[in-house]
Amino acid sequence: MTTHFVTRHPGAIEWAARQGLHIDRQIAHLDPAAIQPGDVVIGILPVNLAAEVCARGGQFFNLTLDLPPNAR
Incomplete structure (x- = not known):
C-alpha cells in the first residue's frame, strides 16, 4: 500500500507533516495508472480521477x- 499526496502547495505539505500523516509519495499530478x-x-x-482511483481499488x-x- 502506498499513500500518495497530490499537491503543489507548500502549505498543504506543511499541514500534512503537522498532522503526522504518513506520506510515501508527494506528487504534483496523479497518473491513475500508478494506483494499485x-x-x-x-x-x-x-x-x-477520484473515481478512477476508486475503480482501481484505491481510496481517495x-x-x-x-x-x-488572501491565505490561498
Whole structure:
C-alpha cells in the first residue's frame, strides 16, 4: 500500500507533516495508472480521477482547507 499526496502547495505539505500523516509519495499530478489496490490518495482531484482511483481499488480522501482568499 502506498499513500500518495497530490499537491503543489507548500502549505498543504506543511499541514500534512503537522498532522503526522504518513506520506510515501508527494506528487504534483496523479497518473491513475500508478494506483494499485489498497493505495491511498489524498489531495484535490477532478471527480473523474477520484473515481478512477476508486475503480482501481484505491481510496481517495479529498483535502479541503478552509482558508480565506488572501491565505490561498
